[in-house]
Amino acid sequence: MNNPRHQRPSITATIICRNEADRIEACLESIAGWVDEIVVLDSGSTDGTLDIVRRYTDKVWQTDWPGFGPQRNRALDKATGDWVLYIDADERVTPELRAEVDRVLCAPNFDRTLLKMPWRTLLFGKPLRYGRFTSPQSRLFLRRGARFRDDLVHEAIMLPECRVGLLRGELEHDSWRSYAHMQEKHLHYACLLARQKYARGKRGGLIYAGARFFTDFAQQYLLRLSILDGRRGLLISLALAQYALHKYVALWALSQSDSGTQKKIRANPSIRMRAVRSDDSAF
CATH class of the missing domain: 3.90.550.10 (Spore Coat Polysaccharide Biosynthesis Protein SpsA; Chain A)
Structure with missing residues (x-):
């Protein structure tokens, strides 16, 4: 054969x-x-x-x-x-x-x-x-x-x-070694994705982040039928909702950090000059 x-x-x-x-x-x-x-x-x-x-x-x-x-x-x-x-x-x-x-x-x-x-x-x-x-x-x-x-x-x-x-x-x-590993992995991925979104011009808000927790939970648990997986379905739905929350809170935090830096530059001309010189030196 x-x-x-x-x-x-x-x-x-x-x-x-x-x-x-x-x-x-x-x-x-x-x-x-x-x-x-x-x-x-x-x-x-x-x-x-x-x-x-x-x-x-x-x-x-x-x-x-x-x-x-x-x-x-x-x-x-x-x-x-x-x-x-x-x-x-x-x-x-x-x-x-x-x-x-x-x-x-x-x-x-x-x-x-x-x-x-x-x-x-x-x-x-x-x-x-x-x-x-x-x-x-x-x-x-x-x-x-x-x-x-x-x-x-x-x-x-x-x-x-x-x-x-x-x-x-x-x-x-078989992705998760333990519940702690699940949390670490999802938080790490959420922060990476927030950085990726931020680099592409996306910005976040806390109200939107909170809303995504509930909509992502409903989508996973009800619309995608995780409810039929019993307790494990509830757990994974909560974990994915938390993942969405972390992602958009992290995006909001990046926006706040950038906003604070820009305010300092506008308030202090010497910072602005140092920033310009630093940019120029790259060329």
Whole structure:
């Protein structure tokens, strides 16, 4: 019997990571021997992550951390496969998903350039069945001409031609080690996204931030049916509402800091002159 893996186009898996020794092996084990190449970019692990990674691939680079989008592009630049699967250390490719990818990529007249796969997100040991964390993820794409947006967080893939196919096999996602880790991660992402919005000219207000807490909770819990996930559905809805609150409060805080600086400059001509000289020296 022919092995579909040897008939389909080649696949490179790319992983960006830092201090993931407690879970990256499960990720690597789920793709080892299936993908044709594994590319890993590590941004300063100190917990033995690299020792684990090097058991699975010799294509490992240590780098600084420029943000999610730029780091994904660095990994993409080192990929040589026809297709690229970008996967995180807290994710695992299921056997069903592997078999489906092999079958789809070998199909006659296949013309898709992007394949989405459902997330099977675990929250403290049990899967979520509804809501945002079950949405299909754009993770497998044709490499030629592809780039990620240079965003600090929530980076998106850009393709010369985007023809989307939807898979049924699931990508397992075990994102949160603990409740404290959930809070740390969501706060970190919220502040990154606030900086990103601020750099693009967006400004925030506290009233709007408070309103987003309630609207995001209602959207997740009711409209996206997290209510059907019981206590875990309530928890994830509250966490996402809090994430929205943090994001827009952080954006408001950036606006206030900038406003305070501008007032000081207007009130003190010597500060204004120092600012001008500092700008001029850059040229």
